[in-house]
Amino acid sequence: MMNLQQPLLQINNVKKYYPIKGGILQRVQGHVKAVEDVTIDVYEGETLGIVGESGCGKSTFGRAVLRLEPLTEGSIVFKGQEIGTLSDRKLKAFKREMQMIFQDPYASLNPRQRVGDALEEAFIIHTSLSKKERKEKVLNLLDEVGLKAEHYDRYPHEFSGGQRQRIGIARAISLNPSFIVCDEAVSALDVSVQAQVIKLLKDLQEKHQLTYMFISHDLGVVRHISDRVLVMYLGNTAELAPADRIYDNPLHPYTKALLSAIPRPVPGRKRNRVKLEGDLPNPANPPKGCSFHTRCPLATVRCKEERPIWREVEENHFVACHEV
Amino acid sequence: MPASEAVATQSKLGKQTEGKQKVIVVTLKKLLKNRLAVFGLFIIFIQILMAVFAPWITHYSPVTQSLVNSELPVGSENHWLGTDNYGRDMWSRIVFGARISLVVGLVSVILGLTGGIALGLISGYFRKLDGWIMRFVDLLFAFPGILLAMLIIAMLGTSLVNVMIAISIWSIPTCARIVRGSVLSVKKQEYIVAMKSLGAGNSRILIKHILPNCMAPIIVFATMRMATAILSTSALSFLGLGAQPPTPEWGAMIAAGQDYMWTSPHMTIVPGIAIMLVVFAFNVLGDGLRDALDPNMDLG
Numbered sequence: 001m002m003n004l005q006q007p008l009l010q011i012n013n014v015k016k017y018y019p020i021k022g023g024i025l026q027r028v029q030g031h032v033k034a035v036e037d038v039t040i041d042v043y044e045g046e047t048l049g050i051v052g053e054s055g056c057g058k059s060t061f062g063r064a065v066l067r068l069e070p071l072t073e074g075s076i077v078f079k080g081q082e083i084g085t086l087s088d089r090k091l092k093a094f095k096r097e098m099q100m101i102f103q104d105p106y107a108s109l110n111p112r113q114r115v116g117d118a119l120e121e122a123f124i125i126h127t128s129l130s131k132k133e134r135k136e137k138v139l140n141l142l143d144e145v146g147l148k149a150e151h152y153d154r155y156p157h158e159f160s161g162g163q164r165q166r167i168g169i170a171r172a173i174s175l176n177p178s179f180i181v182c183d184e185a186v187s188a189l190d191v192s193v194q195a196q197v198i199k200l201l202k203d204l205q206e207k208h209q210l211t212y213m214f215i216s217h218d219l220g221v222v223r224h225i226s227d228r229v230l231v232m233y234l235g236n237t238a239e240l241a242p243a244d245r246i247y248d249n250p251l252h253p254y255t256k257a258l259l260s261a262i263p264r265p266v267p268g269r270k271r272n273r274v275k276l277e278g279d280l281p282n283p284a285n286p287p288k289g290c291s292f293h294t295r296c297p298l299a300t301v302r303c304k305e306e307r308p309i310w311r312e313v314e315e316n317h318f319v320a321c322h323e324v
Numbered sequence: 325m326p327a328s329e330a331v332a333t334q335s336k337l338g339k340q341t342e343g344k345q346k347v348i349v350v351t352l353k354k355l356l357k358n359r360l361a362v363f364g365l366f367i368i369f370i371q372i373l374m375a376v377f378a379p380w381i382t383h384y385s386p387v388t389q390s391l392v393n394s395e396l397p398v399g400s401e402n403h404w405l406g407t408d409n410y411g412r413d414m415w416s417r418i419v420f421g422a423r424i425s426l427v428v429g430l431v432s433v434i435l436g437l438t439g440g441i442a443l444g445l446i447s448g449y450f451r452k453l454d455g456w457i458m459r460f461v462d463l464l465f466a467f468p469g470i471l472l473a474m475l476i477i478a479m480l481g482t483s484l485v486n487v488m489i490a491i492s493i494w495s496i497p498t499c500a501r502i503v504r505g506s507v508l509s510v511k512k513q514e515y516i517v518a519m520k521s522l523g524a525g526n527s528r529i530l531i532k533h534i535l536p537n538c539m540a541p542i543i544v545f546a547t548m549r550m551a552t553a554i555l556s557t558s559a560l561s562f563l564g565l566g567a568q569p570p571t572p573e574w575g576a577m578i579a580a581g582q583d584y585m586w587t588s589p590h591m592t593i594v595p596g597i598a599i600m601l602v603v604f605a606f607n608v609l610g611d612g613l614r615d616a617l618d619p620n621m622d623l624g
């Protein structure tokens with residue numbers, strides 16, 4: 001399914017800092033280092049899962065890659081073209097190619113807009129289709145995500161969470177994008193509905209050769225849907241490997257800790273539980289050296305001083321840790 | 325549709341039938357359960373009828389003098405609300421006064437709202453302009469209430485038109501703050517981010533997505549502001565800064581009636597009651613709308 005030869009996206013040293021303002025004069029007093037140096041290639045047709053604790057910068061990274069916010073630093077090459085520094089105006093053409101599916105199916109649809117009008121808008125913005133052609137497109141979209149033509153004139157609050165998420169998906173695929181960031185796209189749904197929405201996402205991926213960045217805190221779902229999984233910690237990349245390998249043979253101490261926290265599928269098979277102690281450090285003031293050293297069971301003196309480099313320890317398996 | 329979602333839809337059916345109706349219907353239904361608001365609506369409806377049909381529901385000109393009939397009391401033959409010191413029919417003057425107060429109120433509220441909404445949208449949405457616009461708004465706020473209106477009239481001269489301008493300028497800062505506040509909360513919503521990721525421009529996002537979701541507080545403000553505008557018009561005219569004699573403006577009528585308080589109290593009491601009723605009506609309607617347009621309500 002995935003084509004390792006051809007990166008669709010080359011993300012290099014991307015940083016995203018948010019200024020912290022304070023005082024009477026609203027001066028910048030520091031920065032929340034939401035994303036601190038992420039380098040990764042995303043291949044055409046793959047699903048890249050991203051996991052990590054709440055607040056580790058997954059959503060920020062997703063938004064930064066879509067250029068919904070300006071980057072603090074770094075470069076993003078999409079289909080051979082640098083978009084990290086492109087102005088908003090020039091970016092418009094790329095917005096067709098990159099879309100997002102949001103976590104909250106209640107908050108991601110304008111409550112005052114009928115579903116048909118909401119889906120039509122993408123075509124108003126990007127095409128010169130007539131009203132009739134646009135309606136036809138929207139009806140096709142509804143059909144494609146498993147909704148009915150009669151839903152065209154309804155308001156979002158008339159739908160269930162799963163149906164709303166389908167509307168969100170329809171909106172994301174309306175312009176035939178090649179890359180979609182799914183930020184906790186199924187986290188808010190009931191388990192049975194989750195499975196249906198995931199199936200829809202997979203079907204659409206196959207049909208349209210979509211590339212997904214699938215952000216979630218649900219490690220089980222991520223394993224199920226992803227080809228490769230990226231583990232993030234405090235804005236940094238900790239480990240990246242094909243999904244099965246990372247679940248069966250995690251190398252980074254943080255990944256081990258994360259995975260040992262999920263219930264084991266096969267009872268009897270023991271896994272050494274690694275417990276995470278302490279809280280996530282403040283991203284405005286991250287620890288020196290390896291950002292994980294404050295909670296790492298293997299931490300050494302070197303970890304407190306020197307930042308581990310992001311390296312490929314075996315084929316397709318990247319880790320940032322001195323002890324691997 | 326997959327089975328489990330169909331079930332979810334089924335259980336929502338009760339809500340759905342209600343949801344099919346427009347916001348307006350839902351809001352009106354809630355509003356009509358509020359007795360005070362219904363009373364307010366009734367008074368406003370009567371004022372509108374008087375304003376629209378003024379020439380057809382009166383038999384006398386509101387300005388032509390008839391000294392032989394001066395100072396007739398309430399309940400006189402042919403003049404059921406009596407006449408004033410120049411013998412003008414009080415009913416005609418009240419009816420035409422209703423027209424003036426409605427028009428002045430509407431025009432000044434619409435003008436003020438236009439300015440306030442524009443400033444509020446821009447300052448809430450574009451952070452770079454926010455500081456400057458809010459400084460200007462604070463400047464307008466520095467003058468206590470009606471003093472600002474009086475200051476503007478002092479600069480422009482006394483006339484009803486200038487009263488409208490003054491009151492609309494006075495409405496701008498409050499309206500701008502209300503709108504800015506709503507914009508700040510609406511623009512953080514995911515559906516706004518979704519529109520950005522679709523590549524929608526700022527004006528599309530502001531007008532099609534942010535403004536409609538800020539309407540509830542704007543409608544409440546506009547209704548309450550009608551009361552303020554009507555009261556201020558009369559207050560300014562009472563002080564001689566607005567409508568000039570013989571214009572049948574209610575505040576001006578009270579001012580003219582002051583000298584006849586003991587001989588013809590109806591000259592002050594009748595327009596006084598008119599102002600009171602209308603101001604009360606818009607205020608209770610505004611209150612009712614505030615409750616009916618509960619922002620947490622599931623609107624569609």
Ligand SMILES: Nc1ncnc2c1ncn2[C@@H]1O[C@H](COP(=O)(O)OP(=O)(O)OP(=O)(O)O)[C@@H](O)[C@H]1O
Nearest residue numbers: 018032034053054055056057058059060061217283
């Ligand atoms: N617009 C913003 N302004 C300032 N700080 C922000 C902003 N957005 C995110 N942050 C901060 O950046 C850090 C990373 O947030 P982010 O939402 O990316 O985390 P996340 O991994 O998606 O978490 P979750 O799993 O809870 O969604 C957090 O500390 C957050 O407070």
Ligand code: SF4
Nearest residue numbers: 290293296303321322
């Ligand atoms: S570098 Fe050191 S502190 Fe960081 S994860 Fe590896 S062992 Fe732990």
Ligand SMILES: [Mg+2]
Nearest residue numbers: 058059060183
């Ligand atoms: Mg998130």
